[in-house]
Amino acid sequence: MSRVLDMLRFLGGQVIDRVWRLGRASCFFLAVLMKSGAALLRFSLLFREIWFAGVLSLLIILVSGLFVGLVLGLQGYEILQRYGSAQALGTMVALSLLRELGPVVAALLFASRAGSAITAEIGLMKATEQLKAMDMMAVDPVARVVAPRFWGGVISMPILAMLFSTMGILGGWLIGVVFLGVDDGAFWSSMRASVDFRHDVWNGVFKSVIFGVAVSLIAVFEGYYSEPTAEGVSRAITRTVVTSALVILALDFVLTSFMFKGMS
Amino acid sequence: MSDDDFLVNIENLRFDYGDRPVLRGIDMRIPRGRVVAIMGGSGCGKTTLLRLISGQLRPTAGTVRVAGEAISEMSHARLYAFRRRMGMLFQFGALFTDLSVFDNVAFPLREHTDLPEDMIRDLTLMKLQAVGLRGARDLMPSTLSGGMARRVALARAIALDPALIMYDEPFTGLDPISLGVIGQLIRQLNDALGATSIMVTHDVQESLRMVDYIYFISEGRVVAEGRPEDVRDSADPFVHQFVAAKADGPVSYHFPAPDMAAEFLGAAHV
Ligand SMILES: Nc1ncnc2c1ncn2[C@@H]1O[C@H](COP(=O)(O)OP(=O)(O)O)[C@@H](O)[C@H]1O
């Protein structure tokens, strides 16, 4: 009996803890938005963070995009060939990338490359009292440290996702057209005919903006509320990566079910 | 002296971390233009007291008044306006690790003034000159020795010419030479800026040499106070223990523990 009660108590505690964190993250989100004025107006601050988050993730995004495209080309060709429609490879590669793989995989990579770095940076600044020192100098750390990093992430994410998709399409083309002999003209024209700007390109960009907001918020939140010790910061980094991955995949399902339902 | 002669007035200040009392009723007045030391053992609540004075923490009871205004009743904007006139030297320096020495000291100027860059440069180099580190402007904080880092943090704390400067353990972890240098700097800067300084420390000898007034804290209360010359030959058992660096006295060497006989002999029976 008491084991059951303990279990219930544990589960209840976990649920309350999650809900409480979610509530705190929402309040933090509002605070960041309200204190974003300076971050968005002082371009040098924002530029540094876009550079940090975006440009440093660039290489991994480009290389991964290429490999994902290569695999899509191989698998897609093999499957489409069975139905004698290998010339539709362009359509398949482009739609998979623009709708799903581009935004989702780029966001996962972004969370582990830039998100973890943002959490580490803010967490270490907190642990070494740099945030307190800033607050003592009458400079609000949320406005000066958190907001620029948040917006740097939000702005970088859709650009990175688009680059990922572009590299992927090139990879699919390389495999399909150059190595497997799909007709070059058919590859591009099938793609052009079936990719709808609003449904496919725009929805993909919209997804990556949402992912950018989610990952950046998780990264700054975990850093800002990390326990100010070495273990605390390392736990916060792990949480950033794990929580981001779960949130990206869950959000992707929700967004997809709204965007593409009832489409034939 | 009237109330106006004191920059900081602390009345019956209490503070608990959760349900653990740290400060249990502190009364203290810091006269304008003076360097005042607050002394006490490690963990007695000195850092907490500085945080209460600077408004980073809210008192459980009692008030801290700076220039006549209660810190805990101020709006965020008002508190920030006050903090522009306060400088704080953190126990571990808290330099921004991603900025050079120069940019660390220039940080408050860049955030709070619209001065042109060449003016900021001159002001920053003047502050660095005051702490003897003008030549170290391009170094990164991670490459500085403890004493140098503390001096850079000091230059940053005084960048906006504060009226109140707070030092948290400025002498800890320094070699005797750096220690003397910091002590002299604190004194000189206070007098040159016409500021008021509060220094939290447990270094008795250095403090006796350079401060105007000393408060002793123990168990969350002020247990003794006085000018250095009075403190040096005080008959007060607490002050005597502290000044003479005795292990045991009113401040017990042992952390509260169960009776020794019971603990060792009792265990033998099991
Ligand atoms: N954030 C905190 N939460 C709980 N207890 C704390 C916290 N910070 C300090 N304390 C406790 O309060 C007491 C006073 O701390 P502090 O003011 O840092 O002492 P001092 O600076 O005199 O060494 C210590 O016993 C410390 O363990």
Ligand SMILES: [Mg+2]
């Ligand atoms: Mg302390």
